[in-house]
Amino acid sequence: MFKGVVSKLASVLQNFGHRLIEQFWRLGSASRLFGYTLASSGESLRRPFLVIREIYFTGVLSLIIILVSAFFVGMVLALQGYNTLQKYGSSEAIGVLVALSLVRELGPVVTALLFAGRAGTAITAEIGLMKATEQLSAMEMMAVSPIARVVAPRFWGGVISMPLLASLFSMVGILGGYLVAVPLIGVDGGAFWSQMQASVDFREDVMNGFIKSCVFGVACTMIALFEGYDAPPTAEGVSRATTRTVVNSSLAVLGLDFVMTSFMIS
Amino acid sequence: MDRTKIDLWVGIFAAIGVAALLGLAMKVGNLTTSNIGETYTVTAGFQNIGGLKPRSPVKSAGVVVGRIDAIQFDSATYEAKVTLKLDKRYLFPKDTFANIYTAGLLGEQYIGLEPGGDEEYLQDNDKIMQTQDAVVLEKMISQFLYSKATETKE
Amino acid sequence: MTDNIVQIDNLSFGYKGRLLHKGINMSFPRGKIVAIMGGSGSGKTTILRLIGGQLKPVQGEVRVGDKVVHQQGRNDLQKLRRKMGMLFQQGALFTDLSVYENVAFPMREHTSLPESMIRDLVMMKLNAVGLRGARDLMATELSGGMARRVALARAVALDPEIIMYDEPFAGLDPISMGVICNLIRNLNDALGATSLVVTHDVKEAFSFVDYVYFIADGVVAAEGTPAELRESTLPFVHQFVHGEVDGPVPFHYAAPDYRRDMLRGRDV
Ligand SMILES: Nc1ncnc2c1ncn2[C@@H]1O[C@H](COP(=O)(O)OP(=O)(O)O)[C@@H](O)[C@H]1O
Ligand SMILES: [Mg+2]
Numbered sequence: 306m307f308k309g310v311v312s313k314l315a316s317v318l319q320n321f322g323h324r325l326i327e328q329f330w331r332l333g334s335a336s337r338l339f340g341y342t343l344a345s346s347g348e349s350l351r352r353p354f355l356v357i358r359e360i361y362f363t364g365v366l367s368l369i370i371i372l373v374s375a376f377f378v379g380m381v382l383a384l385q386g387y388n389t390l391q392k393y394g395s396s397e398a399i400g401v402l403v404a405l406s407l408v409r410e411l412g413p414v415v416t417a418l419l420f421a422g423r424a425g426t427a428i429t430a431e432i433g434l435m436k437a438t439e440q441l442s443a444m445e446m447m448a449v450s451p452i453a454r455v456v457a458p459r460f461w462g463g464v465i466s467m468p469l470l471a472s473l474f475s476m477v478g479i480l481g482g483y484l485v486a487v488p489l490i491g492v493d494g495g496a497f498w499s500q501m502q503a504s505v506d507f508r509e510d511v512m513n514g515f516i517k518s519c520v521f522g523v524a525c526t527m528i529a530l531f532e533g534y535d536a537p538p539t540a541e542g543v544s545r546a547t548t549r550t551v552v553n554s555s556l557a558v559l560g561l562d563f564v565m566t567s568f569m570i571s
Numbered sequence: 572m573d574r575t576k577i578d579l580w581v582g583i584f585a586a587i588g589v590a591a592l593l594g595l596a597m598k599v600g601n602l603t604t605s606n607i608g609e610t611y612t613v614t615a616g617f618q619n620i621g622g623l624k625p626r627s628p629v630k631s632a633g634v635v636v637g638r639i640d641a642i643q644f645d646s647a648t649y650e651a652k653v654t655l656k657l658d659k660r661y662l663f664p665k666d667t668f669a670n671i672y673t674a675g676l677l678g679e680q681y682i683g684l685e686p687g688g689d690e691e692y693l694q695d696n697d698k699i700m701q702t703q704d705a706v707v708l709e710k711m712i713s714q715f716l717y718s719k720a721t722e723t724k725e
Numbered sequence: 726m727t728d729n730i731v732q733i734d735n736l737s738f739g740y741k742g743r744l745l746h747k748g749i750n751m752s753f754p755r756g757k758i759v760a761i762m763g764g765s766g767s768g769k770t771t772i773l774r775l776i777g778g779q780l781k782p783v784q785g786e787v788r789v790g791d792k793v794v795h796q797q798g799r800n801d802l803q804k805l806r807r808k809m810g811m812l813f814q815q816g817a818l819f820t821d822l823s824v825y826e827n828v829a830f831p832m833r834e835h836t837s838l839p840e841s842m843i844r845d846l847v848m849m850k851l852n853a854v855g856l857r858g859a860r861d862l863m864a865t866e867l868s869g870g871m872a873r874r875v876a877l878a879r880a881v882a883l884d885p886e887i888i889m890y891d892e893p894f895a896g897l898d899p900i901s902m903g904v905i906c907n908l909i910r911n912l913n914d915a916l917g918a919t920s921l922v923v924t925h926d927v928k929e930a931f932s933f934v935d936y937v938y939f940i941a942d943g944v945v946a947a948e949g950t951p952a953e954l955r956e957s958t959l960p961f962v963h964q965f966v967h968g969e970v971d972g973p974v975p976f977h978y979a980a981p982d983y984r985r986d987m988l989r990g991r992d993v
Contacts (some may be wrong), residue, residue: 361577365584404599426731434820446777447833448806469588476591479599500596502672504679506626507600517591 306513317481335531338452342460342530345453355454359462361402363424363526370423371416375407378415379481380407386482387490397496401504403482404475408505408514412475417521420467421554424528428459429490429550432533433543456534460526467522468515475514513569520561525554589694606645611639611695615669615682621670621705629655631684636661640681655682657693664689665697671705679704680705730755730887730919731776737943738768738775745771748785758913758920760930760963763851763940769923770791770814772940776921778802779870788889794954807835810880811889816872818864824875825860827896831882850878853915869903873907878928881912890913891920894929902926906933909919920964927966931955939965 386402441451486492536546596602629637637657644654703717731753738746745768774780776792787794828847851857854874913920931951939947947962
């Protein structure tokens with residue numbers, strides 16, 4: 306009886322330890338891939354079309370979902386914000402509320418989450434499949450580095466797309482908020498913009514949001530690339546890897562957001 | 572998908588992305604309004620600045636005429652020493668009054684300048700002598716409660 | 726000593742501790758087509774990867790020309806690989822590129838030829854495999870046999886000295902098989918290359934190769950020209966050539982005693 310409990314506990318601990326070590330191991334390999342990617346970037350940036358192609362696949366193809374989501378998020382923010390603000394008689398501050406929430410948090414964070422689901426999974430699946438069908442090996446045998454030819458362009462494509470998408474998200478969200486607040490609810494349009502301008506600081510709000518989205522771009526793209534590159538070369542392995550991309554990217558985005566916000570606010 | 576089409580789409584994407592970023596900077600943020608050309612510096616001492624922050628606006632008659640550059644504690648006078656950067660185009664008499672106001676009930680705090688009648692104008696590095704502190708809500712409420720309490724006792 | 730372009734000496738290699746090859750010796754003379762045969766999982770593909778320098782041997786060495794593959798630095802290894810062309814088991818065409826771009830890929834990566842020259846070369850290579858007309862198809866739109874031929878055109882795009890084929894016949898219909906056989910022979914002779922063909926297809930392989938290595942249990946079990954091997958009385962070769970189920974190559978994967986294994990379930 307007692308022996309049974311001890312051995313069960315031991316196996317649980319063993320399992321936990323095993324997973325922990327595996328995660329550290331994966332973190333190590335991810336950092337190594339990151340290093341190699343940066344080291345091979347010069348080679349791929351010298352051929353801009355490779356990167357432009359990836360901007361098309363990650364950025365342009367994510368535009369629709371980003372713009373539509375942003376519009377709705379902005380409208381909902383305005384509706385909810387108005388409800389609360391008008392109780393304090395400051396419904397003109399609705400522009401401030403919408404703009405600050407979008408520029409500081411929702412723009413970068415929601416864009417990154419959508420990006421992970423839309424572009425990140427596509428990157429993981431594509432690279433995982435290239436690996437499973439030996440395309441990466443074939444490239445290596447042709448004396449072409451898959452990191453320089455496949456990984457690095459996708460990395461830069463993602464890193465460049467993300468801040469642009471996040472800026473668009475914030476801007477379109479604010480327009481959505483404007484449409485609800487001004488024509489629909491009847492808040493004064495002048496007050497909407499002027500209060501916003503008075504309270505949104507370029508450096509502290511816009512720039513910090515921009516920095517956040519750049520960091521998220523690096524994190525999400527790198528996670529997607531690593532999961533694809535690390536996936537077992539089977540159909541099941543690739544499908545699991547895409548799931549991991551979404552889960553790990555989301556956790557990374559939320560965690561990084563907390564860390565960066567606490568630094569930026571202090 | 573041929574190359575020129577991809578190039579075109581990426582070009583459009585980059586253009587509207589950058590435009591959005593500029594829009595955030597100009598239309599949403601205060602990049603345009605925070606850069607007031609040539610400035611001169613004056614200081615003012617306050618007993619209590621409340622929630623005033625660097626980069627808060629300085630207004631006169633409701634018009635933004637400058638920004639707060641820095642806020643320090645002066646250990647000689649135990650006052651807050653606020654440095655204001657005012658637009659060179661606007662001149663104020665030496666006996667101008669500096670008040671800390673709040674925009675609305677819960678809004679941001681800013682400094683309001685009320686010009687006096689002096690013949691001479693404030694120069695660079697001058698000090699505004701007459702100031703009024705921020706209204707501290709807690710203080711007002713506790714004063715109010717205190718007076719109520721003494722009222723009911725009588 | 727004969728002129729061997731690839732030489733494998735006393736090579737041992739294993740994934741995760743379990744030794745797959747235990748001291749293999751092979752030599753591949755310049756200009757010849759040599760087959761490496763063996764059962765599935767006997768490590769044939771692995772040998773090609775060792776030659777290509779994608780894996781490092783545990784012991785022994787692989788020499789290409791006069792260079793030991795696993796001792797080359799990054800740049801030298803890249804130089805060495807440019808002399809090799811490899812046809813992967815499933816073709817490994819780049820799925821995001823067209824047939825034309827797949828064949829042009831090595832040229833674009835390694836040369837700075839003008840587009841018109843690349844075009845001519847790609848057309849030549851595609852013509853050689855009979856697929857000039859398929860140049861605008863995407864790699865994903867090809868049948869298995871066509872994909873294999875495009876991959877072949879890509880493998881020889883830079884006129885390699887060594888061409889490696891991994892299971893070039895697997896999953897093909899008899900006609901496509903015959904086509905590939907002819908292509909391997911013709912390309913080898915036209916380019917003056919040396920070909921290594923990994924396969925377990927005895928009939929096809931014996932019809933056109935110059936020399937055959939059989940590997941089993943991690944060693945070279947038999948070698949010789951197809952004619953010699955057909956006459957061979959070695960039980961292993963006999964089993965393989967005639968496709969018998971059990972023989973020296975056991976039906977069972979190495980396992981503990983069956984009876985003990987069954988009984989063990991009880992005391993856990
Ligand atoms: N990357 C790998 N990691 C671990 N084991 C592998 C790997 N690749 C192949 N193997 C194992 O090595 C053995 C030989 O593989 P392979 O060389 O592909 O055989 P063949 O091509 O002769 O069928 C197989 O048992 C396979 O499971
Ligand atoms: Mg194989």
